[in-house]
Amino acid sequence: MAEKADLIIGIDAGTSVMKAVAFTLAGNQIASASVRNAYNAGDDGSVTQSLSGTWADCVAALRALSRKINDLSRRVAVIAVTGQGDGTWLVGKDNRPVADAWLWLDARAAPTVVRLSGLEADRARFEATGTGLNTCQQGSQMAHMDRHSPELLDVAEVAMHCKDWLYLNLTGVRATDPSEVSFTFGNFRTRNYDAVVLEALGLSHRRKLLPEVLEGTQTTHPLSAEAASTCGLAAGTPVCLGYVDMVMTALGAGIRSGGENAACSAIGSTGVHLRAKAVGDVTLNDEKTGYVITLPIPGIVTQVQTNMGATINLDWLLQIGADLLAEFGVEVELNDLIARVDHWFASSTPSDIVYHPYISEAGERGPFVDAEARANFSGLSSRHRYPDLVRAVIEGLGMATRDCYAAMGALPPEVRISGGAARSRALRQILSAAIDAPVRVSSREEAGAAGASMMAAVAIGAYRNMDDCIADWVTPHLGDAEIAGEADTERMQRLFKAYRTIRMGVAPAWGILANR
Numbered sequence: 001m002a003e004k005a006d007l008i009i010g011i012d013a014g015t016s017v018m019k020a021v022a023f024t025l026a027g028n029q030i031a032s033a034s035v036r037n038a039y040n041a042g043d044d045g046s047v048t049q050s051l052s053g054t055w056a057d058c059v060a061a062l063r064a065l066s067r068k069i070n071d072l073s074r075r076v077a078v079i080a081v082t083g084q085g086d087g088t089w090l091v092g093k094d095n096r097p098v099a100d101a102w103l104w105l106d107a108r109a110a111p112t113v114v115r116l117s118g119l120e121a122d123r124a125r126f127e128a129t130g131t132g133l134n135t136c137q138q139g140s141q142m143a144h145m146d147r148h149s150p151e152l153l154d155v156a157e158v159a160m161h162c163k164d165w166l167y168l169n170l171t172g173v174r175a176t177d178p179s180e181v182s183f184t185f186g187n188f189r190t191r192n193y194d195a196v197v198l199e200a201l202g203l204s205h206r207r208k209l210l211p212e213v214l215e216g217t218q219t220t221h222p223l224s225a226e227a228a229s230t231c232g233l234a235a236g237t238p239v240c241l242g243y244v245d246m247v248m249t250a251l252g253a254g255i256r257s258g259g260e261n262a263a264c265s266a267i268g269s270t271g272v273h274l275r276a277k278a279v280g281d282v283t284l285n286d287e288k289t290g291y292v293i294t295l296p297i298p299g300i301v302t303q304v305q306t307n308m309g310a311t312i313n314l315d316w317l318l319q320i321g322a323d324l325l326a327e328f329g330v331e332v333e334l335n336d337l338i339a340r341v342d343h344w345f346a347s348s349t350p351s352d353i354v355y356h357p358y359i360s361e362a363g364e365r366g367p368f369v370d371a372e373a374r375a376n377f378s379g380l381s382s383r384h385r386y387p388d389l390v391r392a393v394i395e396g397l398g399m400a401t402r403d404c405y406a407a408m409g410a411l412p413p414e415v416r417i418s419g420g421a422a423r424s425r426a427l428r429q430i431l432s433a434a435i436d437a438p439v440r441v442s443s444r445e446e447a448g449a450a451g452a453s454m455m456a457a458v459a460i461g462a463y464r465n466m467d468d469c470i471a472d473w474v475t476p477h478l479g480d481a482e483i484a485g486e487a488d489t490e491r492m493q494r495l496f497k498a499y500r501t502i503r504m505g506v507a508p509a510w511g512i513l514a515n516r
Contacts, residue, residue: 005077008456009065010449011058012245013083013162015039015103018054020061021449022069025077025462027473029445033064040100045107051089051097054162055169062231073234079170079223080216080456082242082448083163085180086136088145090156095168098156104136109144116143116201122288125200130284130292130303131183132369139184139201146203159209167241170231171221175214178294179243185210188292188301189279216241217296217458217466240456247293247302248451250274253442254416255302256295257475259467263412264442265401265431267421271310273366273404274302275412283409289367290407296455297466305367305404309360311421313375313393314341316359321386345394345426348387350491354378354498355389355396356506363510367407372510378502394426398434398492399499411435416478418442433484433492444477 007030012019016039021032037057039049066072086104091097102108116122117133126132133140142159145152153159160168164176178191185201187194192213198204220238228235242248247255255264261276279299282292291304318337325332356376358364363371377392405411414437421427422441432439444450454469463469484492 004071004074007069007072007075007077008453009062009076009079010446010453010456011061011079011081011083011166012248012446012449012452013054013058013081013166014245015084015105018057018061019446019449020058020065021446021453022065022072023450023453025457027450027454029450031065031068032446032449033061033068035060035064039103039105041105045110047103047105047107048100049103050100051091051165054101055166058166058169059231062233066232073232076233076237077462078220078238078240078456078460079233080240080242080449080452081163081166081170082245082248082452083161083166085161085244085246086138087161088138088141089160089162089165090152091158091160091165091168091174092155093157095172098152101162102141106141107135109135109140112144112147113140116140117288119200121200125197126288127284128187128194128197129183130188130282130290132287132289132291134365134369137184138180139197139203142203142206143201146206153206153209156209158211160211161244163242163244164211167239170223170227170239172224173221174211175241176211177216177241177243178213179247181213182294182301183291188282188294191294214241215296216243216455220456220459238456238460240452240459242452242455243296244293245448246272246304247274247295249418249448250302250451251295251454252444252447252450252474253418254440254444254474254478256297256300256467257470257478261300263405263415265415265417266419267310267397267417267427268419269310269312271307271397271401271404272304273306273401274304275405275408276300276302281409285367285407287368287407289365289369296458303408305407307357307366307400307404308362308364309357309375310397310400313355313357313359313397314338314390317389317393341390341394342424342426344387344390348391350391351384351388352379352495352498353384353388353392354495354502355392356499356503357393357396357400367404370507370510372514373507374510374513376506378498394424394430395434395492395495397427398430399496401431402434402496403500405435411437413437414481415439416442418444418447428482429484429488430492432482433488434496436489436493438481438483440481441479442477443479444474
């Protein structure tokens with residue numbers, strides 16, 4: 001097997017799609033396969049996913065990949081796995097599921113979050129984890145279970161995350177990684193569990209449920225004979241436990257290159273903004289929001305802020321246009337209107353409209369948390385037309401991105417962007433102007449699977465360290481730096497002052513509108 005072992009398989013277990021991607025040892029993607037998976041949403045706020053079904057989806061994706069690559073089982077040097085973060089995947093006797101997993105979308109722990117975040121001990125928890133408490137997290141969910149459904153924890157032997165469950169099925173080893181630990185039950189400085197955090201969550205008596213912490217760039221375990229037979233791969237193939245998908249995607253998309261830390265924004269339906277930093281440079285905010293998540297590089301972490309609504313704001317505005325055209329018998333698809341966004345932006349005149357992109361009915365979560373936050377235009381006049389509104393929404397996304405980065409401290413010197421919206425020249429221009437920094441687009445496909453595979457490449461000695469791996473896997477996929485013009489940058493800095501002032505001033509009205 002050794003003389004033909006020239007491929008890495010990266011598994012990325014998303015909430016809705018399971019992917020298996022094959023890369024060469026030098027980072028070239030050669031094939032991928034995906035399987036749709038499913039979750040169940042209940043009227044009580046529950047959102048759950050079958051553990052056995054998730055493993056079956058992983059097997060199906062690996063089998064599908066095998067059909068695309070001849071002799072795959074003999075060519076695989078190492079397998080890496082990452083997946084959706086947060087959530088609670090309880091496993092009991094004989095490594096069997098206790099119940100369906102609570103996903104990061106599950107809202108049942110909301111009352112527990114309110115209770116715990118109001119306690120004095122929560123500040124110490126935040127100082128350790130660098131992460132604001134929310135319903136997504138395993139800590140919040142287990143605290144809620146402990147009070148309202150203790151029987152679930154009583155019969156469980158280990159509490160895992162999605163990728164941990166897949167790693168267990170692949171290797172028979174119960175483990176988790178430093179990234180999940182750092183923002184859930186641990187301390188981002190030590191990359192290990194922290195008694196202060198467990199005490200603040202009221203879970204000290206559940207410590208036995210927390211698995212061993214495994215550093216995937218240093219330790220692998222062999223693919224078990226049973227898993228190998230099931231997946232159609234070779235027994236004994238090394239398996240690497242990657243970090244959580246959010247930072248794996250950022251690593252693959254260029255949050256660090258040339259030995260230097262940068263920032264990475266994924267502009268999709270939501271906005272995810274990450275800044276790589278040395279541990280000592282982390283700046284925690286007074287609002288107790290955001291995440292701090294370790295990277296698989298010694299001493300380096302990511303600070304993270306996520307805003308609830310990004311391109312869904314633009315979708316909303318474009319849909320209004322489509323609805324109006326339909327009134328006159330003209331049917332257009334949303335994608336047809338998206339194709340005209342850059343044209344409308346270019347045909348508009350820069351003005352003083354400020355848009356706050358809080359269009360999600362769930363409100364906002366970064367850099368502040370307010371379930372009643374809602375979108376609004378400010379500065380409209382009778383001379384403004386539809387293209388001006390399109391420009392304002394795009395500029396609002398740029399200012400929301402800056403708002404998130406500002407909550408992490410000094411603005412980054414450069415931002416790498418990914419997601420479908422990165423194809424928009426207008427958006428790239430505005431992001432650069434709003435942050436006052438160059439932006440570069442990552443063309444890396446399947447960045448999450450790539451990030452985990454990079455860890456695996458280091459683990460098997462294909463690269464001396466992660467920075468050496470980045471030079472081959474990441475840097476060649478970064479586009480040229482794009483920088484906004486001086487006039488656009490000065491204008492966006494002025495508008496951002498108005499953006500922040502209006503946001504702070506209008507917040508009390510959100511509660512009134514919500515009949516709070």
